[in-house]
Structures are given as C-alpha cells and as structure tokens.
Amino acid sequence: MIDPQLLRNDPETIKRSQRARGNDESTVDLAISADESRRAALGEFESLRAEQNQFGKQVKAASKEEKPALIAKAQQIAADVKAAEARSREADAAFDVAASRIENIVIEGVPAGGEENFVTLREVGGVPEFDFEPRDHLELGEMLDAIDMQRGAKVSGARFYFLKGVGARLELALMSLALDRALAAGFVPLIPPTLVKPEIMQGTGFLGEHADEVYHLPSQDLFLTGTSEVALAGYHADEILDLSGGAMRYAGWSTCYRSEAGSHGKDTRGILRVHQFNKLEMFVYTDPADAEAEHLRLLGWQESMMQALGLSYRVIDVAAGDLGSSAARKYDIEAYVPTQGTYRELTSSSNCTTFQSRRLGTRYRSESGKTTPVATLNGTLATTRWIVAILETHQQADGSVRVPEALRPYLGGLEVFTPVSA
C-alpha cells in the first residue's frame, strides 16, 4: 500500500514511478478521486454521528413526558447515520481497491524498463574454465548418487526430487553455513509455519501477482508459502516495534512451495526449477531512513556467501518493470552455470520500503514519538538451487566435485564428493 499522504501531496512522484515500471499512470488519478470521495463520505458520516451522539445525551436527560418525541427524532437520525455509514464504507472499499492498484514507488536510480533492462553492477570471479567437457548438475548429481529425479517423479510427479547421500548432506551443510553467518551478523533464527491463512497471504501481496504460483489447500483454506518471507512479514503484523536498539533481523529457514504454473517446459532438467525446495531467508525491519543502507548490507552478506562458496557471479540491479509490486528496488545475484553458459539467479534481495508494512500494520515509534510504518527488506542467503552452481563450478574431469572449504566443517571435513559408480 502506498502512502495516502503522498497521493494527495505529490502525485507526480507516483506517476513517474508508474511510468518507470511501464504501468498505467491513470490509476493514480483514479486513486486520487477515490480518496476525495472517501473523505467526503467520511465527513458526512462523522458529522451525522456527532449529531447523534449529542442528541443521545439529550434523550437521556429528558423528562418522561419529553422522551417519546425525542426518541422519534433520534430514530430518524439513527437511520440517517446508518445510511451515511454504509456510503462511507463503500467509498472506503473503493479507495482501497484503487490505491492497491498502485505499486511501490521505485527508488531513484533504478533502471527503467522491463526484464531485459537490468543493469549489471559487477561481475565477480570470471567465467570458470575447464579443460574437459563439463557435466551438468544432474549428471553430476546422479554420478554422486546425490540427486534422484526419477523417484521424485514417481512419488510426487514432475519437478520433484530426492536429495540423497552427499546431496542431502550438502544442502544441510549449505543451510548451516548460511545460518552461522546470519547469526554472526545478528540475525535471529526463525523456523516459521509454511501454511498460512488467506489474510496473511493477501497482506504480504502474494495473492496478487503470484496468485497462480501459490498452492492452496481448499479444504482448510490455507496456503503453502513460496518463501518464508510471507510468515516473516506476517510475524509482526499489527505491532508497534521497538527499533531503538537498531534494525530487527530475522533469518527464516523453511521449505518453499511453488506451483510454477507459468513455466511449463522451462528449466525442466534437474533441480533448477522445482515445486519444493529449502531456503534460508533474511528479513529485516528497520527505520525507513536506513533502508537503502540495509539493502546494501544484505547484498554484502549474500556476496560474501557466493565468495565463500567459490562461485562466479554477477550482481544486477533489476529494472523497474521487473520488480514485484512491493519492491522499490531489487538486487539479484546470479551465479555462472557452466553448462548453460550463462548466469542464473541464486539470490534476490528487495527493499520494500514502507509498502509492505503499511498493509500489514507494522510500525515503530520514531524519535518524535509518532508511530510510523517501518521499512521491510528481504533477501536470500541460501537455497537448494545453489547446489546446481556448486556442483557444476567445482566439478573435476572424473565427475568428482571439490567441496568448497567453507562447507567442509559442516560435512565432517569431507574435501571431495566422489562418484559412487563409474
């Protein structure tokens, strides 16, 4: 939800943002007029209610003889109030609809345009060279007896898999490494529910643009979350936070579920794009004035993970038209995947400024003592998909894979994954 004050005071800024995203700027004018109608209806209702409140006191004070006449009048006022209240509610609902069509205000400097208009901020690690024909992650995973797609499909269908042996251990090691680093950075670990109520799904915005990607359990009316961001954002819904000690940082580990409804035929091989995976997600509540700096800190922690794992990657500043509706800016880190000859997204980090918190009612007390919406940010610190880049990047001619040093302590000192059979 955008700031209604901004809508009144500076609609031009909102329009500029809408244009950068490639959205229709007329939604802004519609929202403005909806806001005006809303306030007019509210004013009418409130003054009638004030009259009713005053009159009620007279009724009480009146003598027995006067009462019947007064009550007759009061009944009329009550009917008027009821009607005015209904009109006010309608106008309110209409405004909510109009305002919710407007996406978050893009931060100055975000590249305009669509998916292909991202700006590469830097490339790190170069393109890995092999003096043999590199195998893709699935072939490696099968040689190592680490990934079993066939049985995944047998049990659950396409895009499901088993991680087995060193594959299972690798994922747990990766998550543990990420969690330890998050702890060192002051994050509070959290294992959230992955089934959430409709209002939480709605409040975090995932029933909007991602609605068709979300699994729903109709018999219980619960949704399976595609990221722990949902539960982490809902965690402090309708609360006033104490940020006097600085930002509140959570590291949420959860399984994530995505129906991938729009991706038929894309990335069908291996575990690059699957219905279920695990992820360690960073989520931060902070002072809006500090949000951009925090965003860069999140990015820093992500890059540090990439480097610890010896991956080649690039950092991109995602273009306005490719941002989610809640994000004001988004940095993705994409790792180089040798057999694809290109970079693939491993992390994503969004600054949602106050857009998400406004809808969820998460506020803090500013120095002046006023309650104001907090800024929320989120970013990936590890996911199952990283296994793709790790296996491919560190493979050797015989199909063995060198274990990045940072992971070894979490794998009992194991230095190499060795193929189970030739």
Add this chain to the structure above:
RNA sequence: GGAGCCAUGCCGGAGCGGCCGAACGGACUUCACUGCUAAUGAAGGGUCGGGGUUAAACUCGACCGGGGGUUCAAAUCCCCCUGGCUCCGCCA
C-alpha cells in the same frame, strides 16, 4: 469429537445499557525533593482516521479478540466466528 470457562490499554485487572477511551495497581516519561542509579510526592500518557496548523494547539469520529444483530444509545444484551485455558473421550 463432547462439556465448561475466558478474551478489556505496555502488563495485571475492574467495569451498572447512557456520567466509560474506560476504575485501580504496576511499568514508563517528565517535574519536584532527598548529597548521590533508591525512597517519596506531583503530573502525564493508547491506537487509527477526518478537519485544522508552517509545525503545534485545537476539534470531530472510530476502536474494549473479529463479524453481524437488538436499541434513540452497546465494553456491557443476543447470534456467529476465531483464539486461549480446564475436564472427558480418541489417537499416539
């Protein structure tokens, strides 16, 4: 699954259909006093929104788990829902 009890502000906890945005206690903030991180005294605070103001002041409305209803008037009465606690049953 059956039966009962409960849901009020930061916390505890009162609350008669109108004088209740809500007693009282604690915590908190400010001031005073005390030679000193204590004691005492005084004062002050909630949230959301509308109007108003450069900003305040001020003012109006809403909010006592959520949603309906009764009534001129609901924290208070009725219904539904959600959540919590206790007991019984069932499954481990």
